[in-house]
Amino acid sequence: MHINLSEMYVDDEIKNTVNNVLDSGRYIKGEQLRSFEEEFSAFCGADYGIGVSSGTSAVLLTMMALGIKEGDEVIVPSHTFIATASPAKFMGATPVYVDIDPMTYTLDPEKLESVITDNTKAIIVVHLYGHPADMDKIMSIASKYDISVIEDACQSHAAEYKGKRTGSLGNMAAFSFFPSKNMTVAGDGGMVLTSDEELATKMSMLRDHGRTDKYLHEMLGLNLRMSELPASIGRVQLKHLPEWTKARRNVAEKYTSLLKGLVETPSEKDWAKHAYYVYTIQTDDRDGLQSHLNKNGISTGIYYPVPVHRQPCMEAGVCSLSETDACVDRILSLPMHPQLSDEEIEYIAEKVQEWVK
Ligand SMILES: Cc1ncc(COP(=O)(O)O)c(C=O)c1O
Numbered sequence: 001m002h003i004n005l006s007e008m009y010v011d012d013e014i015k016n017t018v019n020n021v022l023d024s025g026r027y028i029k030g031e032q033l034r035s036f037e038e039e040f041s042a043f044c045g046a047d048y049g050i051g052v053s054s055g056t057s058a059v060l061l062t063m064m065a066l067g068i069k070e071g072d073e074v075i076v077p078s079h080t081f082i083a084t085a086s087p088a089k090f091m092g093a094t095p096v097y098v099d100i101d102p103m104t105y106t107l108d109p110e111k112l113e114s115v116i117t118d119n120t121k122a123i124i125v126v127h128l129y130g131h132p133a134d135m136d137k138i139m140s141i142a143s144k145y146d147i148s149v150i151e152d153a154c155q156s157h158a159a160e161y162k163g164k165r166t167g168s169l170g171n172m173a174a175f176s177f178f179p180s181k182n183m184t185v186a187g188d189g190g191m192v193l194t195s196d197e198e199l200a201t202k203m204s205m206l207r208d209h210g211r212t213d214k215y216l217h218e219m220l221g222l223n224l225r226m227s228e229l230p231a232s233i234g235r236v237q238l239k240h241l242p243e244w245t246k247a248r249r250n251v252a253e254k255y256t257s258l259l260k261g262l263v264e265t266p267s268e269k270d271w272a273k274h275a276y277y278v279y280t281i282q283t284d285d286r287d288g289l290q291s292h293l294n295k296n297g298i299s300t301g302i303y304y305p306v307p308v309h310r311q312p313c314m315e316a317g318v319c320s321l322s323e324t325d326a327c328v329d330r331i332l333s334l335p336m337h338p339q340l341s342d343e344e345i346e347y348i349a350e351k352v353q354e355w356v357k
Pocket of ligand 1: 054055056057059080081083084126152154155176177178188189190
Protein backbone atom coordinates (compact mmCIF):
# COMPACT_ATOMS: atom_id res chain seq x y z
CA MET A 1 0.00 0.00 0.00
CA HIS A 2 1.20 3.51 -0.76
CA ILE A 3 -0.70 6.48 0.59
CA ASN A 4 0.12 10.02 -0.55
CA LEU A 5 0.10 12.98 1.79
CA SER A 6 -2.16 14.92 -0.56
CA GLU A 7 -3.77 14.29 -3.92
CA MET A 8 -5.00 16.51 -6.68
CA TYR A 9 -8.40 15.87 -8.25
CA VAL A 10 -8.66 15.86 -12.05
CA ASP A 11 -11.81 14.92 -13.96
CA ASP A 12 -13.17 15.18 -17.50
CA GLU A 13 -14.72 18.58 -16.79
CA ILE A 14 -11.28 19.96 -15.92
CA LYS A 15 -9.72 18.39 -19.02
CA ASN A 16 -12.49 19.75 -21.26
CA THR A 17 -12.20 23.19 -19.68
CA VAL A 18 -8.47 23.24 -20.35
CA ASN A 19 -9.07 22.23 -23.96
CA ASN A 20 -11.67 24.95 -24.41
CA VAL A 21 -9.32 27.61 -23.08
CA LEU A 22 -6.53 26.35 -25.33
CA ASP A 23 -8.89 26.50 -28.31
CA SER A 24 -10.12 29.98 -27.39
CA GLY A 25 -6.77 31.62 -28.09
CA ARG A 26 -7.25 33.89 -25.06
CA TYR A 27 -4.60 33.12 -22.44
CA ILE A 28 -4.42 36.15 -20.14
CA LYS A 29 -6.77 38.78 -18.75
CA GLY A 30 -9.92 37.15 -20.07
CA GLU A 31 -13.29 35.86 -19.00
CA GLN A 32 -11.93 32.88 -17.01
CA LEU A 33 -9.94 35.06 -14.64
CA ARG A 34 -12.75 37.60 -14.22
CA SER A 35 -15.25 34.84 -13.46
CA PHE A 36 -12.93 32.98 -11.10
CA GLU A 37 -12.27 36.21 -9.18
CA GLU A 38 -16.01 36.87 -8.88
CA GLU A 39 -16.92 33.31 -7.94
CA PHE A 40 -14.15 32.75 -5.40
CA SER A 41 -14.62 36.13 -3.67
CA ALA A 42 -18.39 35.57 -3.50
CA PHE A 43 -17.82 32.10 -2.04
CA CYS A 44 -15.62 33.54 0.71
CA GLY A 45 -17.86 36.53 1.37
CA ALA A 46 -15.54 39.30 0.13
CA ASP A 47 -16.42 41.94 -2.47
CA TYR A 48 -13.32 41.75 -4.67
CA GLY A 49 -10.89 39.08 -5.86
CA ILE A 50 -7.56 39.73 -7.57
CA GLY A 51 -6.13 36.59 -9.15
CA VAL A 52 -2.35 36.27 -8.99
CA SER A 53 0.43 33.86 -9.85
CA SER A 54 0.87 32.24 -6.40
CA GLY A 55 0.10 32.57 -2.71
CA THR A 56 3.46 34.27 -2.30
CA SER A 57 2.46 36.85 -4.94
CA ALA A 58 -0.79 37.33 -3.05
CA VAL A 59 0.99 38.12 0.23
CA LEU A 60 3.48 40.35 -1.62
CA LEU A 61 0.65 42.25 -3.31
CA THR A 62 -0.93 43.05 0.07
CA MET A 63 2.41 44.45 1.25
CA MET A 64 2.76 46.50 -1.95
CA ALA A 65 -0.78 47.82 -1.59
CA LEU A 66 -0.05 49.02 1.94
CA GLY A 67 3.19 50.65 0.77
CA ILE A 68 5.24 48.62 3.28
CA LYS A 69 8.81 49.92 3.34
CA GLU A 70 12.04 50.12 5.28
CA GLY A 71 11.46 51.16 8.87
CA ASP A 72 8.02 49.51 9.00
CA GLU A 73 7.28 46.50 11.16
CA VAL A 74 4.95 43.70 10.17
CA ILE A 75 3.74 41.32 12.87
CA VAL A 76 3.65 37.65 11.85
CA PRO A 77 3.58 34.26 13.51
CA SER A 78 6.82 32.32 13.10
CA HIS A 79 5.13 28.91 12.96
CA THR A 80 4.17 29.16 9.29
CA PHE A 81 5.55 28.84 5.78
CA ILE A 82 8.24 31.41 5.02
CA ALA A 83 6.07 33.18 2.43
CA THR A 84 3.88 34.61 5.18
CA ALA A 85 6.81 36.76 6.29
CA SER A 86 9.32 36.97 3.44
CA PRO A 87 7.36 39.49 1.30
CA ALA A 88 7.45 42.03 4.19
CA LYS A 89 11.19 41.55 4.45
CA PHE A 90 11.52 41.77 0.69
CA MET A 91 9.85 45.19 0.84
CA GLY A 92 12.51 46.30 3.33
CA ALA A 93 10.34 46.02 6.45
CA THR A 94 11.13 44.09 9.65
CA PRO A 95 9.04 41.05 10.45
CA VAL A 96 8.18 40.97 14.16
CA TYR A 97 7.33 37.51 15.39
CA VAL A 98 4.59 36.57 17.78
CA ASP A 99 3.93 33.20 19.38
CA ILE A 100 1.05 30.85 18.67
CA ASP A 101 -1.78 29.47 20.72
CA PRO A 102 -0.67 25.82 21.04
CA MET A 103 -4.24 24.51 20.70
CA THR A 104 -4.89 26.06 17.29
CA TYR A 105 -1.32 26.75 16.03
CA THR A 106 -2.50 30.27 15.14
CA LEU A 107 -1.35 33.71 16.33
CA ASP A 108 -2.05 34.12 20.05
CA PRO A 109 -4.06 37.35 20.47
CA GLU A 110 -2.99 37.57 24.12
CA LYS A 111 0.60 38.12 22.98
CA LEU A 112 -0.17 40.55 20.21
CA GLU A 113 -0.41 43.90 21.95
CA SER A 114 3.01 43.66 23.58
CA VAL A 115 4.81 43.62 20.20
CA ILE A 116 2.94 46.56 18.65
CA THR A 117 5.06 49.71 18.26
CA ASP A 118 4.68 53.05 16.48
CA ASN A 119 6.27 51.40 13.44
CA THR A 120 3.77 48.52 13.19
CA LYS A 121 2.02 48.81 9.83
CA ALA A 122 0.37 45.42 9.45
CA ILE A 123 -0.46 42.17 11.18
CA ILE A 124 -0.51 38.98 9.13
CA VAL A 125 -2.48 36.17 10.73
CA VAL A 126 -2.27 32.64 9.40
CA HIS A 127 -5.19 30.22 9.54
CA LEU A 128 -2.64 27.45 9.81
CA TYR A 129 -3.51 23.87 8.87
CA GLY A 130 -7.05 25.11 8.08
CA HIS A 131 -7.96 26.27 11.60
CA PRO A 132 -8.99 29.94 11.70
CA ALA A 133 -7.21 32.38 14.00
CA ASP A 134 -9.22 34.13 16.72
CA MET A 135 -10.09 37.05 14.47
CA ASP A 136 -12.45 39.10 16.69
CA LYS A 137 -9.76 39.57 19.31
CA ILE A 138 -7.11 40.32 16.69
CA MET A 139 -9.29 42.78 14.77
CA SER A 140 -10.23 44.64 17.92
CA ILE A 141 -6.57 45.10 18.95
CA ALA A 142 -5.67 46.12 15.37
CA SER A 143 -8.44 48.70 15.16
CA LYS A 144 -7.38 50.21 18.50
CA TYR A 145 -3.97 50.97 16.94
CA ASP A 146 -5.26 51.53 13.39
CA ILE A 147 -3.23 48.68 11.91
CA SER A 148 -4.23 46.67 8.82
CA VAL A 149 -4.83 42.95 9.20
CA ILE A 150 -4.04 40.50 6.45
CA GLU A 151 -5.29 36.95 6.58
CA ASP A 152 -2.85 34.42 5.22
CA ALA A 153 -5.59 32.05 4.14
CA CYS A 154 -3.30 29.91 1.98
CA GLN A 155 -4.29 26.84 4.01
CA SER A 156 -7.87 27.67 4.92
CA HIS A 157 -10.15 27.57 1.88
CA ALA A 158 -13.73 27.15 3.17
CA ALA A 159 -12.72 27.27 6.85
CA GLU A 160 -15.11 29.28 9.01
CA TYR A 161 -14.82 31.61 11.98
CA LYS A 162 -18.11 32.18 13.82
CA GLY A 163 -20.00 31.19 10.66
CA LYS A 164 -18.02 33.42 8.29
CA ARG A 165 -15.54 32.08 5.79
CA THR A 166 -11.87 32.93 6.10
CA GLY A 167 -10.91 35.49 3.50
CA SER A 168 -13.71 37.82 4.59
CA LEU A 169 -12.46 38.59 8.09
CA GLY A 170 -9.47 40.95 7.77
CA ASN A 171 -8.71 43.96 5.55
CA MET A 172 -7.18 41.71 2.90
CA ALA A 173 -6.65 37.97 2.54
CA ALA A 174 -4.13 35.92 0.57
CA PHE A 175 -4.96 32.49 -0.85
CA SER A 176 -2.76 29.90 -2.56
CA PHE A 177 -3.93 27.34 -5.12
CA PHE A 178 -0.69 25.31 -5.03
CA PRO A 179 -1.37 21.64 -6.00
CA SER A 180 -1.56 20.29 -2.41
CA LYS A 181 -4.13 22.87 -1.27
CA ASN A 182 -7.81 22.22 -0.49
CA MET A 183 -8.50 23.48 -4.00
CA THR A 184 -5.93 24.07 -6.70
CA VAL A 185 -5.36 25.38 -10.19
CA ALA A 186 -3.10 22.42 -11.09
CA GLY A 187 0.06 24.46 -10.63
CA ASP A 188 0.89 27.75 -9.01
CA GLY A 189 -1.81 30.33 -8.45
CA GLY A 190 -3.21 32.61 -5.78
CA MET A 191 -5.77 35.28 -5.04
CA VAL A 192 -6.11 38.33 -2.82
CA LEU A 193 -9.55 39.12 -1.45
CA THR A 194 -10.74 42.39 0.01
CA SER A 195 -13.95 44.32 0.47
CA ASP A 196 -12.13 47.66 0.25
CA GLU A 197 -12.71 49.09 -3.21
CA GLU A 198 -9.68 51.37 -3.13
CA LEU A 199 -7.32 48.55 -2.16
CA ALA A 200 -8.88 46.28 -4.79
CA THR A 201 -8.33 48.84 -7.55
CA LYS A 202 -4.77 49.44 -6.41
CA MET A 203 -3.93 45.73 -6.24
CA SER A 204 -5.52 45.08 -9.59
CA MET A 205 -3.16 47.67 -11.08
CA LEU A 206 -0.08 46.64 -9.06
CA ARG A 207 -0.30 43.02 -10.26
CA ASP A 208 -0.35 44.27 -13.85
CA HIS A 209 2.62 46.67 -14.08
CA GLY A 210 0.67 49.46 -12.38
CA ARG A 211 -0.84 50.30 -15.72
CA THR A 212 -3.80 52.50 -16.50
CA ASP A 213 -3.40 51.89 -20.22
CA LYS A 214 -1.33 49.40 -22.24
CA TYR A 215 1.84 51.51 -22.07
CA LEU A 216 0.98 53.98 -19.32
CA HIS A 217 2.20 52.97 -15.87
CA GLU A 218 0.96 55.10 -13.02
CA MET A 219 2.37 52.93 -10.25
CA LEU A 220 5.45 50.83 -9.92
CA GLY A 221 4.01 47.35 -10.33
CA LEU A 222 4.99 43.87 -11.41
CA ASN A 223 3.53 41.08 -13.47
CA LEU A 224 1.87 38.94 -10.77
CA ARG A 225 -1.16 37.96 -12.89
CA MET A 226 -2.97 34.63 -12.94
CA SER A 227 -3.43 33.24 -16.47
CA GLU A 228 -6.63 31.96 -18.05
CA LEU A 229 -5.75 28.23 -17.87
CA PRO A 230 -5.27 28.06 -14.09
CA ALA A 231 -8.29 30.33 -13.56
CA SER A 232 -10.48 27.96 -15.59
CA ILE A 233 -9.31 24.97 -13.52
CA GLY A 234 -9.89 26.90 -10.29
CA ARG A 235 -13.51 27.54 -11.31
CA VAL A 236 -14.21 23.82 -11.65
CA GLN A 237 -12.36 22.99 -8.43
CA LEU A 238 -14.32 25.63 -6.52
CA LYS A 239 -17.59 23.85 -7.34
CA HIS A 240 -16.29 20.79 -5.46
CA LEU A 241 -14.87 22.66 -2.47
CA PRO A 242 -17.91 22.35 -0.14
CA GLU A 243 -18.17 18.57 -0.63
CA TRP A 244 -14.36 18.18 -0.31
CA THR A 245 -14.37 20.19 2.93
CA LYS A 246 -17.04 17.88 4.31
CA ALA A 247 -14.98 14.86 3.26
CA ARG A 248 -11.82 16.28 4.88
CA ARG A 249 -13.72 16.85 8.11
CA ASN A 250 -14.99 13.26 8.00
CA VAL A 251 -11.44 11.97 7.50
CA ALA A 252 -10.31 14.08 10.48
CA GLU A 253 -13.13 12.78 12.64
CA LYS A 254 -12.25 9.20 11.81
CA TYR A 255 -8.54 9.79 12.48
CA THR A 256 -9.33 11.38 15.84
CA SER A 257 -11.58 8.53 16.91
CA LEU A 258 -8.82 6.02 16.12
CA LEU A 259 -5.82 8.00 17.42
CA LYS A 260 -7.11 9.74 20.55
CA GLY A 261 -5.02 8.67 23.55
CA LEU A 262 -2.17 7.41 21.36
CA VAL A 263 -0.92 10.77 20.11
CA GLU A 264 -2.05 14.38 20.51
CA THR A 265 -4.80 14.95 17.98
CA PRO A 266 -5.79 18.37 16.57
CA SER A 267 -8.40 20.44 18.33
CA GLU A 268 -11.15 22.66 16.99
CA LYS A 269 -12.45 25.68 18.88
CA ASP A 270 -16.22 25.89 19.25
CA TRP A 271 -16.20 29.05 17.12
CA ALA A 272 -14.24 27.38 14.33
CA LYS A 273 -14.91 25.16 11.37
CA HIS A 274 -11.55 23.56 10.61
CA ALA A 275 -10.89 22.93 6.91
CA TYR A 276 -8.14 20.36 7.59
CA TYR A 277 -5.63 21.32 4.94
CA VAL A 278 -3.48 18.93 6.94
CA TYR A 279 -4.19 16.68 9.91
CA THR A 280 -1.36 17.36 12.35
CA ILE A 281 -0.64 15.22 15.39
CA GLN A 282 2.04 15.60 18.06
CA THR A 283 4.15 12.92 19.67
CA ASP A 284 7.49 12.68 21.52
CA ASP A 285 9.31 10.41 19.08
CA ARG A 286 8.10 12.18 15.96
CA ASP A 287 11.07 11.14 13.80
CA GLY A 288 10.70 7.48 14.82
CA LEU A 289 7.00 7.51 13.98
CA GLN A 290 7.62 9.25 10.68
CA SER A 291 10.15 6.66 9.55
CA HIS A 292 7.90 3.78 10.70
CA LEU A 293 5.03 5.19 8.63
CA ASN A 294 7.33 5.81 5.70
CA LYS A 295 8.54 2.19 5.78
CA ASN A 296 4.91 1.15 5.59
CA GLY A 297 4.17 3.23 2.50
CA ILE A 298 2.57 6.18 4.30
CA SER A 299 3.76 9.66 3.28
CA THR A 300 3.83 12.29 6.01
CA GLY A 301 4.87 15.93 6.26
CA ILE A 302 6.31 18.34 8.82
CA TYR A 303 4.79 21.80 8.62
CA TYR A 304 7.28 23.28 9.49
CA PRO A 305 10.53 21.85 10.88
CA VAL A 306 12.34 25.24 11.06
CA PRO A 307 10.25 28.21 12.20
CA VAL A 308 10.55 31.41 10.20
CA HIS A 309 12.43 33.29 12.95
CA ARG A 310 15.16 30.62 12.74
CA GLN A 311 15.56 30.80 8.95
CA PRO A 312 19.00 32.04 7.89
CA CYS A 313 17.56 34.62 5.51
CA MET A 314 15.18 36.15 8.05
CA GLU A 315 17.71 37.55 10.59
CA ALA A 316 15.23 37.63 13.43
CA GLY A 317 17.51 38.51 16.31
CA VAL A 318 16.44 37.42 19.76
CA CYS A 319 12.82 36.50 20.21
CA SER A 320 11.09 34.31 22.70
CA LEU A 321 8.58 32.03 21.03
CA SER A 322 8.28 29.14 23.45
CA GLU A 323 5.14 27.55 21.98
CA THR A 324 6.55 27.75 18.46
CA ASP A 325 9.87 26.22 19.51
CA ALA A 326 8.11 23.55 21.60
CA CYS A 327 6.04 22.11 18.77
CA VAL A 328 8.47 21.94 15.85
CA ASP A 329 10.10 18.65 16.92
CA ARG A 330 6.78 17.02 17.80
CA ILE A 331 4.46 17.79 14.89
CA LEU A 332 3.66 15.36 12.11
CA SER A 333 1.02 15.65 9.43
CA LEU A 334 -0.72 12.50 8.24
CA PRO A 335 -2.15 11.94 4.75
CA MET A 336 -5.18 14.15 4.21
CA HIS A 337 -7.33 14.49 1.13
CA PRO A 338 -11.01 14.05 0.36
CA GLN A 339 -10.54 10.76 -1.48
CA LEU A 340 -8.85 9.00 1.47
CA SER A 341 -10.82 5.78 2.10
CA ASP A 342 -11.87 4.31 5.46
CA GLU A 343 -9.59 1.38 4.74
CA GLU A 344 -6.61 3.68 4.24
CA ILE A 345 -7.38 5.70 7.40
CA GLU A 346 -7.67 2.47 9.39
CA TYR A 347 -4.38 1.22 7.97
CA ILE A 348 -2.61 4.48 8.90
CA ALA A 349 -4.09 4.42 12.41
CA GLU A 350 -3.05 0.78 12.82
CA LYS A 351 0.55 1.69 11.89
CA VAL A 352 0.56 4.61 14.35
CA GLN A 353 -0.79 2.28 17.02
CA GLU A 354 1.86 -0.31 16.20
CA TRP A 355 4.62 2.28 16.68
CA VAL A 356 3.26 3.84 19.86
CA LYS A 357 2.78 0.43 21.51
C1 LIG B 1 0.71 29.66 5.05
C2 LIG B 1 1.19 29.85 3.65
N1 LIG B 1 1.52 31.08 3.23
C3 LIG B 1 1.94 31.31 1.96
C4 LIG B 1 2.06 30.28 1.06
C5 LIG B 1 2.61 30.58 -0.29
O1 LIG B 1 1.81 30.08 -1.32
P1 LIG B 1 2.46 29.62 -2.72
O2 LIG B 1 3.18 28.36 -2.48
O3 LIG B 1 1.26 29.44 -3.60
O4 LIG B 1 3.34 30.72 -3.18
C6 LIG B 1 1.72 28.99 1.44
C7 LIG B 1 1.78 27.86 0.50
O5 LIG B 1 2.54 26.99 0.51
C8 LIG B 1 1.29 28.75 2.78
O6 LIG B 1 0.98 27.53 3.20
